[in-house]
Amino acid sequence: MASTGVFFYVYPGIASTASFLLNETNPAFGSLLQVGFAFGFGIAFAIITSMTICFATWQGFPWKKVPYYIFAQIFGAFMAGLFVYGQYHEQIVAYSAATIAAGKGTVFNGGPASIFCSFPGETQTNLGYLFMIEFFVDSYIGIIIWACLDPANPFVSPQAAPWAIVPKSTLQNLADGIPTPLPLNNPTNYILCLAYSTMVWAFADITISTNMARDLGTRLVALIFFGREAFTYHSYSWISILVNIPATLFATAYYEMLMRDSLQKIGKGAAVHEHGEEGLNLHLTKSGISGQQQGPLSPGMQKVFSLGSQGSTLHEGHKMEPGFSLAAENRTNGGI
Known part of the structure; x- marks a missing residue:
């Protein structure tokens, strides 16, 4: 071949x-x-x-x-x-x-x-x-x-x-x-x-x-x-x-x-999300990379990850990384 x-x-x-x-x-x-x-x-x-x-x-x-x-x-x-x-x-x-x-x-x-x-x-x-x-x-x-x-x-x-x-x-x-x-x-x-x-x-x-x-x-x-x-x-x-x-x-x-996106390092176990697996799972869900959420959110995570008029946030007052926001938009629109 x-x-x-x-x-x-x-x-x-x-x-x-x-x-x-x-x-x-x-x-x-x-x-x-x-x-x-x-x-x-x-x-x-x-x-x-x-x-x-x-x-x-x-x-x-x-x-x-x-x-x-x-x-x-x-x-x-x-x-x-x-x-x-x-x-x-x-x-x-x-x-x-x-x-x-x-x-x-x-x-x-x-x-x-x-x-x-x-x-x-x-x-x-x-x-x-x-x-x-x-x-x-x-x-x-x-x-x-x-x-x-x-x-x-x-x-x-x-x-x-x-x-x-x-x-x-x-x-x-x-x-x-x-x-x-x-x-x-x-x-x-x-x-x-x-x-x-x-x-x-x-x-x-x-x-x-x-x-x-x-x-x-x-x-x-x-x-x-x-x-x-x-x-x-x-x-x-x-x-x-x-x-x-x-x-x-x-x-x-x-x-x-x-x-290279740091998300892959997290997936390989080379790094961790600051809010643990629950935070990573919600981050993937909000960004559109993961299709579904695994399990209910704890009250603390519900506060940390909130949806406002400006889109998804990792912390209160801080927007999600632009790359993942764009990735989510591309996924919604069928890709570039």
Whole structure:
């Protein structure tokens, strides 16, 4: 499943790139807008390599299974590259002959090899600059993914939030050999598609990769057909292959430490509500997160939790946290 998902992500993206480059960027055959949409559409099907590592880091996915998933993802991208090369073989050979005759070779930004993987422009010789571009693009994507996975996020409907990308339960089922369909019809996938496409439109002209499996798998195809320079050109390949992993770990750590709702910590037993379980239960009920109240309230709790003209309160004179008020409103209105 992991191989198939990455194949469906990489295949339309590099095929769109091939159509765009091989026709000399003729708008009739494609554009950067088309390439962005192609990769954005495909990412809804994929399990991102850096996210697999983040699931193991934060969500309890077994570390011993991570290498198998990463290998499967790289293999899926590799097969997508082989398919596209086979389908565009005649055009790629002709384009390679033209670029070689022009003295450019085949491995450069905009060259035949760049159909399959990223290469920096001729003037992009500062690796620190390229590192910064890749790191912050990947961090942006990582935060959006992790925000969609947060069930307490009021800006994504509660029914859809846990299923953004591929949830831990799906990864675990797949790892255990249980046939589990990927949530391809989920609204949050469209959030990721748009976020991913936006990064392509904004930064593709200054070189990004965004995914280890997508880059390494197709770079191996470029190695086969265009030689070692696919890995040695401007000493860039390590950035495109590896930087997305620490960037996504940084993004998810930022979210976990600064943006994750404290309610989940209470649920896991890492923290407690100041009024105990009864207070937590009423808080969930008032916010709309819990559908029913468990048992009658004590007189003290009836006084502490009161409904006034300004909405629910945790203490007399203090409003409930805005995030939960918004979550309750979203639930009432069917979500955002």
